[in-house]
Amino acid sequence: MSVQRGVFGGQAVIEGVMMRGPQWMAIAVRRPDGEIAVHREEVRSLMQRYSVLRLPILRGMVAMVEALTLGISALMFSANQSMPEDEQLSRGEMTVTTVVGFAFAIALFVVAPTLLTNYVKALSATPMVTHVVEGALRLGLFIGYLVAISLMKDIQRVFQYHGAEHKVINAYEAGDELTVENVRRHSREHKRCGTSFLLYVVVISILIFSLINVESVWLRVVARIGMLPLVAGVAYEWIRIAGRHDNALVNALSRPGMWLQGLTTREPDDSQIEVAIASFETARGHGLPG
Numbered sequence: 485m486s487v488q489r490g491v492f493g494g495q496a497v498i499e500g501v502m503m504r505g506p507q508w509m510a511i512a513v514r515r516p517d518g519e520i521a522v523h524r525e526e527v528r529s530l531m532q533r534y535s536v537l538r539l540p541i542l543r544g545m546v547a548m549v550e551a552l553t554l555g556i557s558a559l560m561f562s563a564n565q566s567m568p569e570d571e572q573l574s575r576g577e578m579t580v581t582t583v584v585g586f587a588f589a590i591a592l593f594v595v596a597p598t599l600l601t602n603y604v605k606a607l608s609a610t611p612m613v614t615h616v617v618e619g620a621l622r623l624g625l626f627i628g629y630l631v632a633i634s635l636m637k638d639i640q641r642v643f644q645y646h647g648a649e650h651k652v653i654n655a656y657e658a659g660d661e662l663t664v665e666n667v668r669r670h671s672r673e674h675k676r677c678g679t680s681f682l683l684y685v686v687v688i689s690i691l692i693f694s695l696i697n698v699e700s701v702w703l704r705v706v707a708r709i710g711m712l713p714l715v716a717g718v719a720y721e722w723i724r725i726a727g728r729h730d731n732a733l734v735n736a737l738s739r740p741g742m743w744l745q746g747l748t749t750r751e752p753d754d755s756q757i758e759v760a761i762a763s764f765e766t767a768r769g770h771g772l773p774g
Contacts, residue, residue: 544720
């Protein structure tokens with residue numbers, strides 16, 4: 485079997501998995517009646533249409549926006565497949581929910597650490613000390629948030645599907661036939677995971693944010709929010725490198741992200757692996773629904 489490493493990616497959704505390949509985005513969801521509902525869409529990245537967007541850093545910014553857009557579609561489909569018809573969400577409701585969630589993340593991981601470290605700055609701390617404290621707060625909040633949500637029963641099921649997603653991609657990249665038995669024995673860790681990406685966003689932000697040192701705390705907040713696309717672009721480049729290379733240095737630098745996946749993945753059961761396989765096979769053009 486011909487294997488293209490780094491071509492397929494995905495995310496866990498409600499009772500299912502979304503997979504994206506070069507041509508198709510597919511979502512497979514386990515319905516309450518036990519059947520697997522599958523949806524697919526043809527995807528064409530802006531990077532395919534405009535070569536300038538394939539430049540380093542820029543491609544990471546584009547990838548982040550496209551992943552967010554596809555993620556909204558995947559979450560809406562999965563939520564509606566797992567809910568009674570009278571409780572299903574509209575695209576507008578899902579978009580509002582996503583925007584609110586994104587705003588909450590900005591407030592918690594960008595605004596709050598900046599405001600809190602303003603008190604450190606008031607104690608005549610040096611800029612370096614202030615940046616280190618701010619970065620430590622941001623990292624602590626991020627890890628604490630993951631620990632907190634990992635205790636929620638519904639989130640644990642999503643994390644099981646996250647593990648199934650990784651196992652299927654690992655099995656494919658190892659050249660194995662995608663059966664439940666083959667997939668089950670693979671790792672639920674993956675170097676291109678979104679959890680790793682977010683961790684490196686936090687770490688890289690410490691370095692990039694340290695370049696901006698203004699007196700006004702609110703100007704610092706605005707500057708940090710404005711620099712987030714750059715931070716995401718740099719983090720994307722690192723994840724891209726990590727996914728394409730397998731050597732001691734890359735593996736060592738990837739290890740913190742892999743450790744953190746211990747919080748955001750769980751061992752899936754066979755029925756969850758079946759869903760992830762269905763999503764992956766559809767994303768690569770096998771067994772497409774009519």
